[in-house]
Amino acid sequence: MVSGTLVLAAAGFWLWRFQQGDSTRAAGSGSGRAFRLPEERQAQAEYAGSESCRECHSEAYYLWQASHHGLAERGVSAALDRAAFDPDRSFHHGSQVTLLGWSNGSARVTALGLFRSNEVFAVERVIGHYPLRQFLVPFPGGRLQTLEASYDPRSNEWFNVYGAEDRQPGEWGHWTGRGMNWNSMCAACHNTRVRKNYDEASDSYHTSMVELTVGCEACHGPLKRHNEWQLSHGKSGVTDPTITRATRQQVLDTCGFCHARRADLTGDFKPGDAFMDHLHPSVVDETTAYHPDGQVRDENYEFSAFLGSKMHQAGVYCLDCHNPHSAKTLLPGNFLCLRCHDGSRTNAPVIDPVRHSHHRVFGCDTNGVLASQDVASYDPRKIKETGGECINCHMPQTAYMQRHWRHDHGFTIPDPLLTKEHGIPNACNRCHADQSTDWSIQWTDRWYGEKMNRPTRERARWLARARAGDSSARDPLLKYLGQEPIPYWQASIIRLLASWAGEPKVYSALLARVDSTNALVRAEAINSLAPLLEGSGDSPLRSRMESGLLDPVRAVRVAAARALQDKVDLGHGAGSELLHSLNFNADHPSGQFQKGLLYLTRQDRRSLGHFLKAIEWDPYSPPFHSQYAAALSLFGDTAAAARHLVDASRLLPNSGDIQYQLALAANELGSPADATAHLENAVRLDPRHYRAWYNLGLARNAQGQPDAALEALTQAEALEPGNPDPAYARATILARLGRDPEALQALSRVLYLAPSHTEALQLQRRLKR
Helix, strand or coil: CCCCHHHHHHHHHHHHHHHHHHHHCCCCCCCCCCCCCHHHHHHHCCCCCHHHHCCCCHHHHHHHHCCCCCCCEEECCHHHHHHHHCCCEEEEECCEEEEEEEECCEEEEEEECCCCCEEEEECCEEECCCCCEEEEEEECCCEEEECCEEEECCCCEEEECCCCCCCCCCCCCCCCCHHHEHHHHCHHHHCECCECCEECCCCEECCECCECCCCHHHHHCCCHHHHHHHHHHCCCCCCCCCCCCCCHHHHHHHHHHHCECEEECCCCCCCCCCHHHCEEECCCCCCCCECCCCCECCCCECHHHHHCCHHHHCCCCHHHCECCCCCCECCCHHHHHCCCCCCCCCCCCCCCHHHHHCCCCCCECCCCCECCCCHHHCCCCCCCCCCCCHHHHHCCEEEECCCEEEECCCCCCCCHHHHHHHCCCCHHHHHCCCCCHHHHHHHHHHHHHHHHCCHHHHHHHHHHHHHCCCHHHHHHHHHHHHHCCCHHHHHHHHHHHHHHCCCHHHHHHHHHHCCCCCHHHHHHHHHHHHHHHCCCCCCHHHHHHHHHHHCCCHHHHHHHHHHCCCCCCCCCHHHHHHHHHHHHCCCCHHHHHHHHHHHHHCCCCHHHHHHHHHHHHCCCCHHHHHHHHHHHHHCCCHHHHHHHHHHHHHHCCCCHHHHHHHHHHHHHCCCHHHHHHHHHHHHHHCCCCHHHHHHHHHHHHHCCCHHHHHHHHHHHHHHCCCCCHHHHHHHHHHHHCCCHHHHHHHHHHHHHHCCCCHHHHHHHHHHHC
């Protein structure tokens, strides 16, 4: 049976891709500390604070002050917060009861704490303003934690931000856990120029910031020199040399820093920087973070979905629609969309909202004809939005944190047929919840007919099938990769083609994208090819990947260094950037896991400590346990690996991967019957576990069960049709059974996938004699 170490290393690489966006999950915001490094003090000395802008920029200042940015984080205020805590109250959620109260000018919360008992916590900060507020309490080690008890100021109600979940202390996502830690999860986007300053040795923070909340300099950069120059030369008529107008791309990147689910590579982004020199955005991939048509599902914010939109492709950016200081839209309702879609722009199709949507909009008479196009006549407080509002169809809303409805910025097209085929939600049934999907299909077909059969529909279909493991999606995705004009979707297709990266056609297509003009596409091509490097030695692919170490964009260099982490120089260039990224994220379980993988590929026993810490911080993640066991086995302690896996299986009884690892350990310890039993459990729990099916085929064959072995190998081949191993194993069994024609057919498959497969060529020659 094959060793599990390298196999699981590939799984670990996938885990990083899946979890990379977690660092922006909205949990709270928090704790400025006095500790600062010398270079940090120097950099922060260049900032002047938002208050310094008020005198000269009063209109912008007052718009900002009342905005969500201006109120992103603040101290507790009696004027704003006392009503939430006074009089005392309580609310039930799951198995828990939380008590709220106000005493001596401060807010307090009694909740289930670290030690699984009710404790009293003093509220130090408030994050968010409308439609909900979350509260921060201080914890040891320089931490602030975000309470699950949240407040809705509209209804004067307290609620559990986790909804019906009953999270418990010790879980990563419990409010006392690392998943709701302000320093790493929230601070950077709720404040100005934050430095996390995590110390791995002491597992503590010395987080600092320039200003509490998202101030003027969070978007404009440091302004002290500007203030000083204006005081000295403001009336001279000379152009201020301290101010540089941001480009449209720089504005988009600055907004994207906070409005994106992404991996943070540096912890040091500032206005004017390129997004991918510091961050790597999430895209539609094999996970369920997005729907296959690009609609957001998990809390992904706006940036990545917008990158995949035709609006972005046409050159639209944030400030075309939003006031930069209030963050509100520039015009209400359809008036905003019709600024471009009224025939005044050559690259924007002309849209008549009523005829296009077949729904009435505000100001319409009973025949659906617009009675008024006067902006002044539109009062959104009095008129309910209707189906004729552009955003209701193309920017549907999803509720996050139970109360916060957000518009999707993917500008997708409602398609109930995709709902019927693949469960992708559509705007029609979001509004008409009392109607069936077939009802919506009937009307869209009647109104739009053949227009619904657009390329984006087909793309979504094949992406959905690829996510389900359907091998028939491979060739259509290759076709779309060659035709897709939007780099975001090229990157998404590349991610989903990774399952077939070893197949010649797919390999060639991915390798060509390593030289793409788009950094996101280059990075994803490297990520998708990286697993092929395992055990490859000094291969042409390795040489090609090494060119990525010198890429002009940091995210691409880090991707290349991660792919080459077994040999890359960690003290220089891209290798040092990779190590910095890992150290910056070392306060997360996934960060510790990635450091463990780095050292494991270098056969360094330090990997064990990092895997163990990842398990300690998040005991319910199966890959952490599996990789730790694989590392123990690699370093010669198979018995300890088996003991750990037995404990892990009690904690995670439904994990097919743990059962697979138990099978590997049992086999190494000389218990083939136990190995087979664990493999059967693995495929029962996870029918899509390729390695479990493949090894089950080998195990059954070794135990004299050729028919059962062939069945398992066929399942493995269906899951990874680009891998020649299952077909070759089938061929050897069929040849031994004297079923030569079937064996030759299997060998033909092997040689199609791997033309130079030595053993297959030898067996083919022998059978043809």
